[in-house]
Amino acid sequence: MNPDPFPRLDPSVSLPEQPPALPVIEPDALVRRLAGLAQVYVVGGAVRDALLGEPAGDRDWVVVGARAQDLLDLGFRPVGQDFPVFLHPQTQDEFALARTERKSAPGYGGFVFHADPSVTLEQDLLRRDLTLNAMAQTLDGRLIDPLGGWRDLRAGVLRHVSDAFTEDPLRVLRLARLAARWPQFTVALGTQQLLAQLARSGELQALVPERLWREVARAIVSKQPSRFGQVLGDCGAWSVLLQTAGLPEGLAQWSLEGENRWGSAWRHLDPAEGLGLDERWTLLWLARTLLAGDDSASVLDHAAVLQRVWRVPSSAQELLACAARERAALVSSSSATTATTASMALSPRSLLDALQRLDAWRRPQRAQSLWALVQHLDTALPGAKAIAWAAQQQHAAWQRLQALDQAQVIRAAQERGAKGPAIGQALDAARLALLQQAGPGD
Numbered sequence: 001m002n003p004d005p006f007p008r009l010d011p012s013v014s015l016p017e018q019p020p021a022l023p024v025i026e027p028d029a030l031v032r033r034l035a036g037l038a039q040v041y042v043v044g045g046a047v048r049d050a051l052l053g054e055p056a057g058d059r060d061w062v063v064v065g066a067r068a069q070d071l072l073d074l075g076f077r078p079v080g081q082d083f084p085v086f087l088h089p090q091t092q093d094e095f096a097l098a099r100t101e102r103k104s105a106p107g108y109g110g111f112v113f114h115a116d117p118s119v120t121l122e123q124d125l126l127r128r129d130l131t132l133n134a135m136a137q138t139l140d141g142r143l144i145d146p147l148g149g150w151r152d153l154r155a156g157v158l159r160h161v162s163d164a165f166t167e168d169p170l171r172v173l174r175l176a177r178l179a180a181r182w183p184q185f186t187v188a189l190g191t192q193q194l195l196a197q198l199a200r201s202g203e204l205q206a207l208v209p210e211r212l213w214r215e216v217a218r219a220i221v222s223k224q225p226s227r228f229g230q231v232l233g234d235c236g237a238w239s240v241l242l243q244t245a246g247l248p249e250g251l252a253q254w255s256l257e258g259e260n261r262w263g264s265a266w267r268h269l270d271p272a273e274g275l276g277l278d279e280r281w282t283l284l285w286l287a288r289t290l291l292a293g294d295d296s297a298s299v300l301d302h303a304a305v306l307q308r309v310w311r312v313p314s315s316a317q318e319l320l321a322c323a324a325r326e327r328a329a330l331v332s333s334s335s336a337t338t339a340t341t342a343s344m345a346l347s348p349r350s351l352l353d354a355l356q357r358l359d360a361w362r363r364p365q366r367a368q369s370l371w372a373l374v375q376h377l378d379t380a381l382p383g384a385k386a387i388a389w390a391a392q393q394q395h396a397a398w399q400r401l402q403a404l405d406q407a408q409v410i411r412a413a414q415e416r417g418a419k420g421p422a423i424g425q426a427l428d429a430a431r432l433a434l435l436q437q438a439g440p441g442d
């Protein structure tokens with residue numbers, strides 16, 4: 001039997017029985033005026049993070065006892081028509097009228113809101129995703145926690161507030177992303193069932209690519225990214241998301257024939273300190289490619305399609321494309337695929353070709369990213385040693401070539417009457433000569 005690919009980290013959150021005092025919020029003039037005519041509360045992640053003593057992100061507010069016109073009169077800006085959320089004109093904080101909501105049709109548009117001054121804070125908290133996100137605080141620092149958010153935070157449990165959790169498929173990804181942020185947290189049993197239900201429901205197909213990618217991206221750079229993959233894999237959402245983006249079923253499956261290739265690929269990201277989003281994203285796919293064995297050629301092609309569907313930023317797309325090209329070049333060079341590193345010394349010509357493929361002179365940062373990320377591949381994976389070794393040689397060649405006075409080479413070529421491509425050829429020859437002096441794989 002395979003060892004557990006996801007050993008739990010030591011619990012790092014140890015919280016007292018009673019919630020700590022929350023900071024008093026000093027309202028600005030506009031919030032003070034609003035608080036003069038309605039009750040205002042901070043809700044959601046800002047309260048949760050303050051209780052954990054973690055740096056808070058954006059502040060979201062709930063306003064009870066006001067009408068949309070009251071906020072408009074004060075100068076708040078509506079975020080959309082018929083949606084009871086407004087932006088503070090200076091801080092850009094979101095101020096939402098307390099509301100209840102009900103799903104009336106599949107997809108994103110299908111919500112009916114009910115926001116009027118009679119909706120209470122407790123009713124508003126009930127429509128939220130997780131208990132630990134359904135806490136509020138008053139300006140003077142009083143915690144309002146009718147749904148057991150503190151209890152679950154202390155116990156390290158990600159628990160849905162109500163069955164309405166399933167009304168928004170993004171919540172699957174939000175939950176998985178929070179699990180990656182606090183890897184020691186568990187998912188409550190009933191919540192696991194709702195995740196699986198959502199994965200089966202067809203609702204994940206309606207996710208807007210930008211929102212989907214935003215969650216994936218945040219998870220990839222969080223504390224233990226493999227927990228994100230694991231939570232999505234366990235509930236079946238991962239395969240649905242990949243298949244929706246066009247991956248064939250066999251490649252999209254979270255685990256196959258007793259093997260969990262996706263799980264193993266995600267695990268590469270856990271110790272990937274020092275790597276940014278683009279590098280980690282590429283590492284995930286490269287690891288999955290090497291784990292694919294015979295199917296490996298198609299994995300990176302499918303990745304290229306998926307990242308267009310998910311609107312992955314171009315810098316990440318380009319890095320993955322570089323990895324795909326380098327891998328193809330290595331596979332086609334038979335010496336590089338043999339098991340021993342001694343036989344994998346790349347010739348000066350092939351090193352120079354690789355630097356050109358990587359466009360290393362114009363995009364040195366991207367080449368460095370590729371060289372760095374492949375060092376995180378598990379060397380037990382077929383082909384991983386060859387890739388890491390090739391990257392080291394390319395990096396060493398690149399460093400050696402920094403000694404070349406390119407301006408001088410260009411001047412000398414011009415003095416000989418060279419123009420256009422001939423100058424490029426002169427540079428190439430000078431670089432090759434320098435690498436040859438140093439010897440292959442030196």
Ligand SMILES: Nc1ccn([C@@H]2O[C@H](COP(=O)(O)OP(=O)(O)OP(=O)(O)O)[C@@H](O)[C@H]2O)c(=O)n1
Pocket residue numbers: 043044045046057058060127128129130133134168170171174
């Ligand atoms: N799909 C969603 C998105 C948000 N919320 C609720 O709205 C709050 C604010 O959402 P958002 O600002 O997107 O996230 P936070 O939880 O505040 O913070 P994080 O950035 O960690 O997600 C959440 O805490 C949660 O109560 C929800 O119930 N369902």
